[in-house]
Amino acid sequence: MKIGIYGYGNLGRGVEYSASQNSDVEVVGVFTRRDPSTVKTALGAQVFSAADVERFKDEIDVMIICGGSATDLPKMTPMIAKCFSVVDSFDTHPKIPEHFAAVDSAAKSAGTLALISAGWDPGMFSLNRLYSTSILPDGENYTFWGRGVSQGHSDAVRRIDGVLDARQYTVPREEALEAVRSGENPALTTREKHLRECYVVAEEGADLERIENEIKTMPDYFADYDTTVKFISSEEMKRDHSELPHGGFVIRSGKTGGGAHSHTIEYKLTLDSNPEFTAGVLVAAARAVYRMKSRGETGCITLFDVAPRDLSPLTPEEQRATML
Amino acid sequence: MKIGIYGYGNLGRGVEYSASQNSDVEVVGVFTRRDPSTVKTALGAQVFSAADVERFKDEIDVMIICGGSATDLPKMTPMIAKCFSVVDSFDTHPKIPEHFAAVDSAAKSAGTLALISAGWDPGMFSLNRLYSTSILPDGENYTFWGRGVSQGHSDAVRRIDGVLDARQYTVPREEALEAVRSGENPALTTREKHLRECYVVAEEGADLERIENEIKTMPDYFADYDTTVKFISSEEMKRDHSELPHGGFVIRSGKTGGGAHSHTIEYKLTLDSNPEFTAGVLVAAARAVYRMKSRGETGCITLFDVAPRDLSPLTPEEQRATML
Numbered sequence: 197m198k199i200g201i202y203g204y205g206n207l208g209r210g211v212e213y214s215a216s217q218n219s220d221v222e223v224v225g226v227f228t229r230r231d232p233s234t235v236k237t238a239l240g241a242q243v244f245s246a247a248d249v250e251r252f253k254d255e256i257d258v259m260i261i262c263g264g265s266a267t268d269l270p271k272m273t274p275m276i277a278k279c280f281s282v283v284d285s286f287d288t289h290p291k292i293p294e295h296f297a298a299v300d301s302a303a304k305s306a307g308t309l310a311l312i313s314a315g316w317d318p319g320m321f322s323l324n325r326l327y328s329t330s331i332l333p334d335g336e337n338y339t340f341w342g343r344g345v346s347q348g349h350s351d352a353v354r355r356i357d358g359v360l361d362a363r364q365y366t367v368p369r370e371e372a373l374e375a376v377r378s379g380e381n382p383a384l385t386t387r388e389k390h391l392r393e394c395y396v397v398a399e400e401g402a403d404l405e406r407i408e409n410e411i412k413t414m415p416d417y418f419a420d421y422d423t424t425v426k427f428i429s430s431e432e433m434k435r436d437h438s439e440l441p442h443g444g445f446v447i448r449s450g451k452t453g454g455g456a457h458s459h460t461i462e463y464k465l466t467l468d469s470n471p472e473f474t475a476g477v478l479v480a481a482a483r484a485v486y487r488m489k490s491r492g493e494t495g496c497i498t499l500f501d502v503a504p505r506d507l508s509p510l511t512p513e514e515q516r517a518t519m520l
Numbered sequence: 521m522k523i524g525i526y527g528y529g530n531l532g533r534g535v536e537y538s539a540s541q542n543s544d545v546e547v548v549g550v551f552t553r554r555d556p557s558t559v560k561t562a563l564g565a566q567v568f569s570a571a572d573v574e575r576f577k578d579e580i581d582v583m584i585i586c587g588g589s590a591t592d593l594p595k596m597t598p599m600i601a602k603c604f605s606v607v608d609s610f611d612t613h614p615k616i617p618e619h620f621a622a623v624d625s626a627a628k629s630a631g632t633l634a635l636i637s638a639g640w641d642p643g644m645f646s647l648n649r650l651y652s653t654s655i656l657p658d659g660e661n662y663t664f665w666g667r668g669v670s671q672g673h674s675d676a677v678r679r680i681d682g683v684l685d686a687r688q689y690t691v692p693r694e695e696a697l698e699a700v701r702s703g704e705n706p707a708l709t710t711r712e713k714h715l716r717e718c719y720v721v722a723e724e725g726a727d728l729e730r731i732e733n734e735i736k737t738m739p740d741y742f743a744d745y746d747t748t749v750k751f752i753s754s755e756e757m758k759r760d761h762s763e764l765p766h767g768g769f770v771i772r773s774g775k776t777g778g779g780a781h782s783h784t785i786e787y788k789l790t791l792d793s794n795p796e797f798t799a800g801v802l803v804a805a806a807r808a809v810y811r812m813k814s815r816g817e818t819g820c821i822t823l824f825d826v827a828p829r830d831l832s833p834l835t836p837e838e839q840r841a842t843m844l
Contacts, residue, residue, distance in 0.1 A: 213777050217657045292844055318844045320651070323828055325843040327644070330831040331800040333541045452800060453537050457792035464788070468781035476655040476776060500829040500839055504647055507654040515824055519649040520616055520642045
């Protein structure tokens, strides 16, 4: 299977690494909107200009689109799907139906196959919500995020006057996790499930009390949460907070036997690198797209539409013998 | 969707309960090898003789076969698949390829669709091994069982002279779980991962020391494990050990980014009732069989071949809007 990587930030680099772990996957090239001569790939993939992508129509089986969900993917995915079968990691949950419709229309008229919203949430977490709900219809789903870096919240802190750098971690509340695991099916809002931890590098002489107060009272982002703020040096920031860990939990608890018995299904991710894990899902999804496309499927799909068999490089016989 | 339940023990009763939680599922009847007049169903499903099952060929969409893996299913599933699309929970792992081939041949020649080995292991645990391995190719899978009742080991203890009743729990070793979660990828045998706890009701005046010694030195079952034996009264057995809880963990830990980052995927089940949870998987699988059969698919499949979408009663639009 020959793939292209459209966009080369943390996620694109993760896809290049992930492809190197899969012997059935070949990276034809990286496509960038920057000047290709300024982009150095981690493992030596060739770099081309995004403007030339159509020339590769017959050389690439699946294009993995590594752009951001806010502004890139809503335009990029329908556009690229006119030439290529594609995979993206669109993760703005409330806008998924709209994105799905736009991509479906583009892919259907071009005769390509497009899988959107692959990653971990949406992605592996979504699959777990769907499987668990199908098995235990009488129950509740709970999703917790973290411990991990939230880019949006980190950016919000960075915009405060006197802040040089900031990192915000979303942290699941242990007591909320325990209440859910116990099968009590508590009603919990997002803020009751999570804490927010901020690490901040302030300008010399800045009013730390004011900064802390501005963070803790920031509407939408922090005001309704239990938020802690810790001031650190830029050396500490670099040493302790330069990675992008993330993860979380999907828990479903449900009843059977006329209410006599409780069951808990818990799926937990602990990720050193959010983009590299997402990249692993994208590459497995690209394999499924390649296979399903060669069976004649077109239009827009998600991981919900993919038989897990198609994600694996093993034959169905090998899968049954080693993993069933 | 109209289902039949072939066999009515703990699992068949679980299927009857699970069907009642799914408004798109109707139970046409229970089929038993016993005298139908002696079988009382939990929720009032009609009972018929297994000998009459062929008469229901046109009235039942999917037959859920609720027999044991040791002797029932290897005969029953290929036999019933000659008349009906079926689902079973065949769980003798090393014999799955053989069972698959026998069922595939029967179903293909009859034009029916048969899904085997649904449940939690094989079943949900298998799915997690497959998904995780596809996403993180460079890593290791670990499966832990328990804390839960092992029927085979309980039976082995019951056969010892002087034992009136016994219950054996398989328990994951906490230190083995922690070593796996840490990403160390330790090499662990089944016995290094599990402890065995036995609760025994002895005959009055029996030699407890001899019984304990016979248990702990029993080859294959206990000799190589850390085993604890506790003698209890038959009242305590009834009060504290009459349920069939089970569960366990599937954990994969893997590297990305050229080895720079570690990730851990953990799937955990905590089940009050092993057969009732398995029944939930069987009913969802029956829904997928019904849909896939109506799209023309025949032969033998497993959960690996099922797009998760087909397990859910929701429409694809509803699934994307609420669970993606």
